Amino acid sequence: MHYSVQQIILSFLVIPTWIAAIVAVVRFKRAEGWTKVLCYIQFFALFIQTYSDILWYRKVTNLFLYPIYTTIEGGLFIWMYSLMLKSAWLDKARVWLILLLALAVGIKYLEIDSFHEFINQSAIDGLSRIIEGGIVIALVIVYFFKVFKEIKTPHIHQEPAFWVSGGLLIYFSCTIILYVFANFVRRYSQEFNQSFWVLHSLLNLLLYSAYSVALWKLPRK
């Protein structure tokens, strides 16, 4: 079986997800509160990544995973930030925010007639990623405001929350642009599509590296 250079690069760029998940396992005992949720995000990401890779290698479409992955991951982010920010309003609103995200992502699937149609969908659900990205960027901005409001540490780059928030801000700022054009790129050409995914994987590499650093920096209990 022949794989292009881009496909090989894509295969290797799964490694950061593995590394982040391994660090999450190693640091799981130290994790508590929002960092525990961060560990769950790594385990969930690894599971979805592995499953989608298996489908990809078997030449089966894995695009149906997008809305599921986005809803669960977005929900975990909202939960994580509600614990990190220790905000009363976010504590109250988190369930509604998660439900709103699920509704925003799932509303268009109400028109689908069968489960088979859902599994075999041929379009990338970019909108769900854009909605998730918008929510996460808003949460990151709230975190940065809190950093200025409650200055606790001389070196913010020593804080795991900063690494996670910085990584998420960069990742979602860039991927929002990518997902706007995701379906267009996919139909445009195979070559261009693969370049697109290489770019996406590079951003993934950056995000999961940030996760790994954050988890590695977790202080002892």
Next chain:
Amino acid sequence: METPQEVTFTYLLLAGVGLMFLFALTVVIFVIFYQRKFFRQQSEMHELEIRHQKEITEGIMQAQENERERIAQDLHDEVGASLSAARLFINQIQYEETLPEMIELAEQAHGVLGTLVQEVRRVSHHLSPLVVEKLGFTGALRALFQQLEVNGLKITHSFQFQEAVLSHEQQLALYRIVQEVSVNIVKHAEAQQVTLSLTQQPGSLRLWLEDDGKGFENSKDAPATGIGLSGIRARASFLNAQLHIDSAPGAGTRIEMIVPL
């Protein structure tokens, strides 16, 4: 092989993503840089606050020391001397042979002890905050002025404020300040005339105290603690008041304090 349109579109997409990347990275760097700056500023402010608190504590301790010194001096000079005199008179009685002489000594001892009782009452009155509670703030000040007038000072005072605008703690602190200044005037200033005014202004109370005494060196380098200024400053800090002391040798002393209400 990519078509020219693909290449153009790739570049456009890359440029868009690159711009967003740079923007997000700038935000992250901004947060790192300014958070560090804010932390430094906050630490400096915290340090200043601690230093200020330390100065207040030192002032309060110094004021306490001054107060103790004054009590010790009063006890030694007035109470101790009177008791010694009374003891001498009482002791002398046993050596007297006639009754009139004994009665005379007993009367002298009685007189000394009477003065002593008044003296102890004065010291106690000076120390007790009850005077403010009993007589009210302005009443306590008037009583204080009467004592000063006994020492030959001419006091002119003017009260243009509602006593109720001051809390009990504020009244007590202001009373102590005036008391401290009065003691300084009697002990050190050699003044003839003292003017005090308390005037209510919008959101504040202005205290003005002036004497025509010999004044003192009021430069930054001059030691301030020895004449009880540290206690005044500590109490002014407690009141969050602005305190201005203007004095020079031979030119009297003027004290202005603005107490926020």
